Amino acid sequence: MSACSPSNDALRRGPRRGAAESVSILESAVGWLSNPAHWQGTDGVPTRLLEHVELSALAVILAILIGLPLGLAIGHTGRGSIVVVSIANIGRAVPSVALIVAFLPILGLGFRTTLVALVLLAIPPIVTNAYAGIRTIDPDLVEAARSVGMNGRQVLSQVELPAALPIVVTGIRTSAVQVVATATLGAIVAGGGLGRYIVDGFALGDTPRIVAGAVLVAGLAILTELVFALIERLVVSPGLRAERDGARQDLGRSSSATTPA
Amino acid sequence: MSVTSDPADPPAPPTSSGGAATVAFEHVTKVYGRARKDTPGAVDDLSLSVPAGKICILVGPSGCGKTTSLKMVNRLIEPTSGRILIDGVDAATRDVTELRRGIGYVIQSTGLFPHQTIGQNVAVVPRLLGWSAARQTERTEELLGLVGLDPARYRDRYPSQLSGGERQRVGVARALAADPPVMLMDEPFGAVDPIVRDRLQNEFLRLQAELAKTILFVTHDIDEAIKMGDLVAVMQVGGKLAQFGTPAEILAAPASNFVARFVGADRGLKRLSLFRVGDLTPARPVMARPGDDVEEIRRNLADDPIGYLLVVDEERRPIGWVDPIDLPATGPLARELATPMSPFLEPQTTLKDALSMLLGADVQAGIVIDPDQRVLGSVTVDAITEVMRTKGQRRGPRHDPAGPDESR
Amino acid sequence: MIDLRWIGGHLGAIGDSLLQHVLLTVTAVGIGFAISLVLGLIAQRVRWTYGPIAATTGLLYTIPSLALFAFLVPFTGLSFLTAEIGLVSYTLLILIRNVVAGLDGVPPDVSEAAVAMGLTSRQRLVRVELPLATPVIVAGIRIATVTTIGLVTVTGIIGQGGLGQQIFLGLQLAFPTRIYVGVVGSILLAFLADVGLLAIQRRLTPWTQAGGR
Numbered sequence: 001m002s003a004c005s006p007s008n009d010a011l012r013r014g015p016r017r018g019a020a021e022s023v024s025i026l027e028s029a030v031g032w033l034s035n036p037a038h039w040q041g042t043d044g045v046p047t048r049l050l051e052h053v054e055l056s057a058l059a060v061i062l063a064i065l066i067g068l069p070l071g072l073a074i075g076h077t078g079r080g081s082i083v084v085v086s087i088a089n090i091g092r093a094v095p096s097v098a099l100i101v102a103f104l105p106i107l108g109l110g111f112r113t114t115l116v117a118l119v120l121l122a123i124p125p126i127v128t129n130a131y132a133g134i135r136t137i138d139p140d141l142v143e144a145a146r147s148v149g150m151n152g153r154q155v156l157s158q159v160e161l162p163a164a165l166p167i168v169v170t171g172i173r174t175s176a177v178q179v180v181a182t183a184t185l186g187a188i189v190a191g192g193g194l195g196r197y198i199v200d201g202f203a204l205g206d207t208p209r210i211v212a213g214a215v216l217v218a219g220l221a222i223l224t225e226l227v228f229a230l231i232e233r234l235v236v237s238p239g240l241r242a243e244r245d246g247a248r249q250d251l252g253r254s255s256s257a258t259t260p261a
Numbered sequence: 262m263s264v265t266s267d268p269a270d271p272p273a274p275p276t277s278s279g280g281a282a283t284v285a286f287e288h289v290t291k292v293y294g295r296a297r298k299d300t301p302g303a304v305d306d307l308s309l310s311v312p313a314g315k316i317c318i319l320v321g322p323s324g325c326g327k328t329t330s331l332k333m334v335n336r337l338i339e340p341t342s343g344r345i346l347i348d349g350v351d352a353a354t355r356d357v358t359e360l361r362r363g364i365g366y367v368i369q370s371t372g373l374f375p376h377q378t379i380g381q382n383v384a385v386v387p388r389l390l391g392w393s394a395a396r397q398t399e400r401t402e403e404l405l406g407l408v409g410l411d412p413a414r415y416r417d418r419y420p421s422q423l424s425g426g427e428r429q430r431v432g433v434a435r436a437l438a439a440d441p442p443v444m445l446m447d448e449p450f451g452a453v454d455p456i457v458r459d460r461l462q463n464e465f466l467r468l469q470a471e472l473a474k475t476i477l478f479v480t481h482d483i484d485e486a487i488k489m490g491d492l493v494a495v496m497q498v499g500g501k502l503a504q505f506g507t508p509a510e511i512l513a514a515p516a517s518n519f520v521a522r523f524v525g526a527d528r529g530l531k532r533l534s535l536f537r538v539g540d541l542t543p544a545r546p547v548m549a550r551p552g553d554d555v556e557e558i559r560r561n562l563a564d565d566p567i568g569y570l571l572v573v574d575e576e577r578r579p580i581g582w583v584d585p586i587d588l589p590a591t592g593p594l595a596r597e598l599a600t601p602m603s604p605f606l607e608p609q610t611t612l613k614d615a616l617s618m619l620l621g622a623d624v625q626a627g628i629v630i631d632p633d634q635r636v637l638g639s640v641t642v643d644a645i646t647e648v649m650r651t652k653g654q655r656r657g658p659r660h661d662p663a664g665p666d667e668s669r
Numbered sequence: 670m671i672d673l674r675w676i677g678g679h680l681g682a683i684g685d686s687l688l689q690h691v692l693l694t695v696t697a698v699g700i701g702f703a704i705s706l707v708l709g710l711i712a713q714r715v716r717w718t719y720g721p722i723a724a725t726t727g728l729l730y731t732i733p734s735l736a737l738f739a740f741l742v743p744f745t746g747l748s749f750l751t752a753e754i755g756l757v758s759y760t761l762l763i764l765i766r767n768v769v770a771g772l773d774g775v776p777p778d779v780s781e782a783a784v785a786m787g788l789t790s791r792q793r794l795v796r797v798e799l800p801l802a803t804p805v806i807v808a809g810i811r812i813a814t815v816t817t818i819g820l821v822t823v824t825g826i827i828g829q830g831g832l833g834q835q836i837f838l839g840l841q842l843a844f845p846t847r848i849y850v851g852v853v854g855s856i857l858l859a860f861l862a863d864v865g866l867l868a869i870q871r872r873l874t875p876w877t878q879a880g881g882r
Contacts, residue, residue, distance in 0.1 A: 025743045092812065093859040095819030098852040101836050180731035185823070188711055188840065198739045202826060209744050214739035218732045225731050335785055361787035376800045376876045386786055419876045435786075445785075488686025 021143045029211035038212075043196070044214065052193035052220065056180045059115055061177060063122030068168070071130025075164075076156055084131045091124025100189055114186030121182055122175040128170025166236045173228035176254030180224045184217050194220060265532060276417040281313040284334065289343035291329055291500065302329050307343070311492065313442075314473035318490035320480050322523070326500030327479045331445050334477060335364045347443060362386055365436030365444040365474075369451045371428045373420040376659070379405070379431050380416035385428035386439040404434040409464060426457040433465065446478045448483070452493070461614035463609040481523055487512065488611055495520050509535055529649060530613060534647055538615050539608030543629050543638025546571040551596035555588050567626065567639065572599035577635040579605070579628050599617045603626040603628045606640060616645045672846040683835070690831020690858060693716045697753055698814050701760030708761070709768025710794075719769065722859055726762040734759065734823050742827055752824040759820055760813040767809025771802025804877060807870040811863060818859045822851070832858065 032038060039045050072081045100117040107113045137160055145159045187195030197213025200206070291304040301324030311317040316652065319327040332338040332344055336357050345352045352360060358494040373382050383404055385398040392400070402412040408430040422430055429449060436444055443638050450458045469476070478484055484662050486493050487508040495511065496504040505517040512535065515521035523536050525531065547561045548571045562570060571581040572594065581599030588598070604618040606627045619627050619642050676683070712719040731735070737755045746750040775798050783793045799806075822833030830837060832854040839847030871878065 041817045089863070093815050093819075093856065093863055095822045095833075096834055097819070097822040097825070097836060097857060098855050101840070101848055102852050104840075104848065121841055177731060181731070184733045184735045187828070188837075195735060199826070201739070210739045211743060214736035217736040218740075219735075220732050221733050222728070337781070337785060358787045358789055361785055363787075364785075366782065366785035368782065368791060370776075372776075372785075374783075374797060374801075375776075376797075376803075377876070385788075387785060389792070544836065597692040600865040643823060 020206030028208040032208040032212040048194050056183050059118035059179050064117045067126035068124040071127040075131040087124050088128045109190040114191040118179050122179045125174040126186045129167050133167035137163045141250050153170050169232050177225050181221050280442050283313045285310040285346040289340045292341045305330050309505050315491040316476040316495045317492045318478045318486040319494050320486040321496035323494040324498050331479050332611045363441050365441040367432050367436045367446040369448040371432040378417050407487050408434045425453045444476045505565045523539050525572045533613035534611040536612045538610045546639050548573050553592045579636050605630050612645050677799050686832050694817045697756035697817050701757045709765045711770045713772045729758040730762040747828040752829040763813045764809050771805035775801045804874050811866040814862050822855050843857030
């Protein structure tokens with residue numbers, strides 16, 4: 001099931017549609033979505049949705065486990081910042097499709113290939129933001145903590161981490177949104193997830209399926225963004241929020257590397 | 262003065278004393294929003310008149326409206342009511358862009374364009390006015406020289422490569438580029454350290470002596486106001502004019518308690534700022550060069566009131582003082598006997614600063630030098646305090662760079 | 670596993686893919702920049718428009734590219750236009766944000782001095798504000814370009830793709846060499862673009878290289 005380029009002549013010939021036709025395309029997508037058959041079974045929406053979310057969540061969690069300690073450690077000790085810069089640069093430059101496809105020969109088609117690629121994709125924003133979060137902490141704060149008698153680990157856990165939290169959470173948010181979006185491409189290497197509808201739709205020339213898939217994928221991505229925005233608001237203490245909004249201007253989401261593929 | 266002029270160039274204004282305009286405030290008021298008149302930055306019914314070619318200082322505490330008043334002249338801020346007349350013409354009736362190109366503007370942070378070289382920065386307004394490239398270059402070199410920067414070294418550098426003092430000089434050069442009849446200066450020397458500030462002030466006064474522009478100068482420092490101003494306008498919070506007069510008048514007869522307090526309790530001492538080293542007749546110490554005959558020196562020293570020998574080089578530049586006790590009986594004067602002890606004073610240095618320097622160095626006398634470092638004479642602490650004792654309010658000539666006496 | 674002979678024998682086709690890739694990228698960034706400059710200027714001057722503009726472009730950015738292209742296909746077919754509409758949309762967020770940030774970064778005393786010296790607002794924009802905003806804007810172009818190069822590979826699914834075309838064909842035909850050509854090629858292209866644009870950025874801003882005090 002690896003066919004993924006369009007084979008339908010009707011699609012290829014597709015001229016610009018008029019307004020009435022545009023509406024009918026959307027209608028057909030809505031029709032596809034309201035068909036109960038599409039909500040059952042291994043190719044049903046709930047199944048695919050779950051696959052997609054599981055894959056994304058796993059990738060993000062693994063990326064956090066790898067990237068967060070790395071970024072925090074480099075930020076805390078101040079050494080090895082070149083590593084962070086390199087990760088950021090590489091992460092930005094490598095196209096996601098290339099990444100997903102790169103492990104094909106080694107891991108074969110399916111879930112694992114996509115997972116590895118997604119983890120690699122998710123790491124840069126987390127690392128750079130963890131690093132930046134620690135670096136932008138007021139050195140006076142750290143000094144005050146040390147002079148009160150805290151050792152390195154206590155300073156990290158009680159002072160630096162809470163202060164860096166807003167920026168770290170932003171990094172996780174960026175990463176999560178990218179992963180959810182890129183997981184769509186996993187379908188190209190025969191993975192599951194909502195991208196399946198788009199890829200299969202192109203293969204079969206089934207326009208309603210393509211559009212329905214696109215709607216679902218876009219919806220999930222936007223939902224992820226909103227959920228994390230909410231998490232950010234809840235997690236960050238109000239005292240830090242104003243400062244963070246200022247700092248956010250500088251880091252922005254340009255600290256994130258690639259776009260959702 | 263331009264040697265290479267393109268017939269298409271706009272007519273060249275004379276490069277020195279390019280004309281100065283009069284500036285007059287007539288009942289100028291600035292109110293912000295529906296705020297009361299006492300909001301910081303507001304101006305309340307300000308009226309004053311600055312004659313052409315004079316420096317008028319606007320001084321007062323923060324929020325007294327001095328910067329606001331300044332900015333109303335080039336219409337960066339528009340008055341709520343009242344008029345500002347430049348050479349009799351209401352600024353509000355003139356095209357604002359054209360008005361601004363004819364007013365030099367110098368601010369504390371210089372506002373130099375970081376992405377342009379020093380040369381390009383200085384030439385901004387001439388370029389706007391359509392001068393030819395040749396004329397721009399010529400004028401730039403002239404101005405850089407005028408503010409004490411070697412054009413060859415500085416023209417192609419960027420502002421970030423210069424020190425604060427150097428940048429401020431470029432700021433002044435840039436403001437003078439199109440030879441405007443009016444200059445506005447907002448705490449221009451505030452961002453540099455006191456030593457550099459003193460030097461910049463002195464040099465600026467020397468420049469003004471040549472160019473005689475009409476200058477409005479804002480500062481919060483009363484000492485700077487007294488040193489630099491021909492006329493001083495003391496303003497208080499709420500934008501009211503507390504007193505307007507010469508520095509001597511402000512010091513001798515403060516118009517209100519506010520003015521008296523603002524000027525400071527050491528008014529008597531401040532009066533010393535009204536006078537400059539150049540206003541005094543410098544004493545003539547006995548001078549000698551290394552190698553001169555010691556016996557002759559001793560004879561000259563016999564009746565000299567100062568009693569010390571000043572050793573100078575061939576160019577009459579000071580090397581140091583020698584106590585007569587340390588002179589050998591005969592022979593040529595040895596250079597090593599001289600001890601440099603005295604601070605160097607310029608004719609523009611105020612007596613207040615001079616006294617400070619002498620007391621700080623714990624010496625009786627300072628050496629007055631000309632711009633080429635040559636000795637003009639010496640000034641003692643006694644001579645300065647004598648001025649304090651005198652009741653004379655009359656100020657000596659201030660803009661005379663050559664000093665009262667040309668020696669030799 | 671890599672068939673070097675195949676590569677040797679098909680340099681023309683690979684070159685074509687490369688060319689298409691570059692063409693798609695340059696067109697998208699070019700158009701995106703033109704739009705972003707205008708929108709950015711508006712957003713920076715008329716501040717309240719920045720919110721809606723940022724929100725809209727942000728929304729576009731969040732939509733996964735595959736989905737966006739999928740949306741467009743029924744309307745504009747499997748064409749260069751479809752690819753470009755999608756690609757341009759993705760550049761907007763970064764470029765607009767950087768145009769605004771760049772213009773905002775002009776030191777206020779420099780702007781004040783420029784006004785006071787009698788430069789008109791157009792002169793200020795062209796001679797002062799845009800030159801000073803250049804480093805930030807070019808940084809945005811760099812990021813947008815590299816990102817676009819990555820996205821172009823995705824357009825392989827709608828028949829465009831540049832080097833992505835090689836990847837998809839390789840997948841379809843189960844021919845790993847082509848996949849590698851596509852993967853390595855697109856990565857190399859991205860790096861070259863990044864380095865090249867960095868050099869251009871440095872050339873355009875000589876005053877940032879001059880040692881400061």
